[in-house]
Every structure is written in structure tokens, then in C-alpha cells.
Amino acid sequence: MIIDVHVHTRSPGFQYDPAEISESIRLARRSGIDRVVQLHNLAGYGVDAEGHSSLNPSPADVVRSNDLAMRIVAKHGDFYSGFCYLNPAHDPSFLAGEIQRCVADGNLRGIKLWISVHATDSRLDPIMRRAEELDIPVLHHAWYKMTEYAFNESTAVEIADLARRHPNTSIIMAHLGGVRWRGVLDIKPYPNVVVDTSGAQPVAGLVEYAVAELGADRVLFGSDWPIRDYATQKARITGACISERDKARLLGENAARVLRLAAR
């Protein structure tokens, strides 16, 4: 089974768009992908009077994004898993309630943290502890950028700090293509962190380096659709100079383990 752990939707306003979802499924299956993880809706919607934007969403927008993810999973459970998107800057009681609603009582199976606050922020700690209790992974955005840094974007060394603080919580660091060689070295000492292969261009040698340094059990296929293309991103792994056995790990076995798919 080939599993893509990093997928979004792009229809504006957190709307469920059946045509977009069916097209996403068609393109993924055409590329041989059997299951994807819906993270959150990327579509920006400006800045409201209180300063909320897609980079720093309001509680109402978090609820809408998670409603969309749960609706997609409910309608297409044979293809989609979903993660609960949170903004750690929100009130802790809201965050706990949203995890309860969407994960403990709902159909989402992980938590997605993006760029609302840095991974070093202590406001992440209750979220990470609850993820440990629920035995679910937390996927956290990361990138090293020389330009276009957005809001409170985390680097890989900040993910390493998060992993050190929460050694029993499973963390998926997003964007190997963004954190690159330095990012691999940052998370190497923390076995509770895996990395997804998404992000930027398919730079030669990077997947091979990650497998060599982290081991083939700690690298997962992620596409970042619809920013990126399913077939193109999958070929980062199928075209890499690693063994067929390791390709199978990266393309699905590792994700099945991290997502606890067999156990549910």
C-alpha cells in the first residue's frame, strides 16, 4: 500500500468541493497512491479585523478546517485519513476540546501544526502530551529558508527541540525538501521524529542522504498536493538510489506504522 502523508485541499473558504476531491483521488490513484492524509485547507482568506489569517487562523476557522477534514474522511474513508489542525496560540481549553471532538470522539488520526507558533513554544506542550496519550502522531511544518520566511515558521532544529521535550510523542517533520541536509542532521538524535519527503524541488541525493543518516524506517512519502504533483513527488522515492525494500518502507510501510493503520 502506498501512503502519502502530506495532502491538502485548495478550494477557498473551507468548502467541501466534491469535484476537487474526486479529481484528487483520480490523480493519486493514477499515480499508484492508495491512501493519503488530509492535513488542512491551505486556501488563504485575507486578514480579518482581529488579525487572523490563514497563517494565524481564528478558532472558528480551525473548527471549519477540521469539519472539512472530518467530512472528507467520512465520505472517503477508504482513501483519506485526516489530521486535526490546531493553532497552539488558542486557549488551551479550546485546543483540548478540539482534540477531543476531532480525534478522541471523531475520525481524525493525528494533529497538524503549521506556522502559527514556533515548535519551541511551550504552548505546544499540552498538545504534545495529549497526542502521546492518544497514541497519535503530530505532523509539524519545518523549513530552512533564505527568503520568504512566513510568520512563525519553524526550522528543523526547533523540531528537534520539540522532540527532545516530548520523547514519547510521535512527530512527523514535514518537508525534507525544505530542511534538506541540515534538517536531517538536526533530527537524527531523536528517534521519535520521522521526516516526510515533500517540499521544494527534487534535489538529487537528498532522499538517499536521509535514508543513510536516519535509516529507511524514518523517511515517509509526502507529496504536498495540490502545491505539488502526486506522480512527480512519488518519483522522488521510486527514482532514488535506494533498495527496493527501502522504497517500500518509504512509500507506505513506515506511514502505516506511524499512523497505526493496522491497529485501527
Next chain:
Amino acid sequence: MMETSLRDASAFFGAWAFAGLPAPSLSELVGQYRAAGVDGAALSPVEAVLQPEPMAGNLQMLRALISAGGKDFAVRAVPIINPSLPSWDDDVTTCLSESGPLVRAFKVVPNYHNFALDHRASDALAEACTDRRLGLCVQMRMEDERSHHPLMKVSPVESAAVVALARRHPRLSILVCAPYMAELRAYRDCPNVQAELSMVESGFLLQDALRHISADRLLLGTHAPIHMIAPSVAKLQSDELDDETLMKLSGGNFNRFFGSR
């Protein structure tokens, strides 16, 4: 996907200083192409991007390609010319005399060589290419700007500058190398501008790209060996294409731009 010839319109020979890999030899590079099903490529010397003058890299590459022969792999040499150097016209002549039919186009890297496409030297090179019925490749970027070395941040070439060059030289055939998807739309009404796919991507890749630029002007490109080859090849398989469009993108447009041998 139908059986078709796959040809890479934009790749390099040599070692990129900011990559994590040593330079593949020509035979190693051809082996990587064959493994990905690609049977031809247009190569430029990557060292010529950063060295103080491009001819050392050009000549090293041309001699390697000539000595390799390349009977069953369709190589085109695309030497890099810096038209801001006083020797650029001699460099063009030397490359053509050294390699003959291997060269059907030249490449410029304006933002690494610190000249503008509206500089009179750019126009002179454009005229020289037009007069010789050669193409001109414009390298928009070498890397994702977000991942540049902190001491080597280089802006991409602006699409508007390419459009203006194309309009000043309507008989010149231009290939835009390493554009992003959003930049393709700038060339919609420039019939003498082609674009290659190495850094073009979206979730609806071919649908989006073909909305911006016609199938007659879109070419497979990989940016190898800086980038992997397989992901770019996979772009042609990412969605349904009719046979005619697939033939154009995979190799037909390459043969038209670089000449069929």
C-alpha cells in the same frame, strides 16, 4: 503511456558547487538517463555558471561530448555565453567550430553573470543566434531561491525581461529554462518562447501548464544532475495526454528546437 522518445531540454554537465553530490561522468549521467527511459539531453556546463568566464567549462564539456560519440544517446551541447564579456562573439564562433552540429542553441544565465536581458550585448547575442538559426536558452534560476546558500542569494530572471527580448527579436527561438508554473502565463502570447518543465509543478500539473502555454511550446526538462531525473519524467505521466500532445512534450518539441539528428 505510449512508447515515445524522451528528451531532456535542460540539463547540465559537471558539478554544481551547492549540491551534495560529486559530478557524474558523462557515461554515469547517460546511465541515469537510460534508467529513467530518456534517450537524449541538451547539456550545458554547470561550472560555467560560477567561473569567471564560461569557455573553460564549455570546452571541457564539448570535448567530452565529442570524444564520447553518443551513437545511441541524442546529445545536444548548449554552451553558456556571457554576452557582457568582450570575448562573447569569439566564444560563440569557437564553440561552433569545435563542435559543429552538436550545438543548436546557446544558454545565458543573466543573474549569475550580472547582465540584463535588455543590455545591448544581450540583443547582439540574440541577433547572432537569429542570424545563425540557433536557439537561445534563458536560465531563469539555478535553485529554489529559498534554499540558496546564505552568501549566494541570486534573484530569478524576470519573465517580463524575457518577453521583451522575445518581442524585440521575433525570429529568435527562445527556451525558458527552470521557470515556475506561475511564470508560464507571461509567455502565452509570445509564439517564439518555449518553456521546459523541470521546475513547473502544481497538483494539476499538465492541465495548469497547458492552460498557460500551448503544447507546441512545452518541453520535458529535468535540471539534472542537480535535480533527479525521474520526477521530471513522471510529470508526463501525471495525467492523461493525447498521443499528439505527449509526442510534442516528450521529444517532438525538443527535436524542433535543438534539431533532429
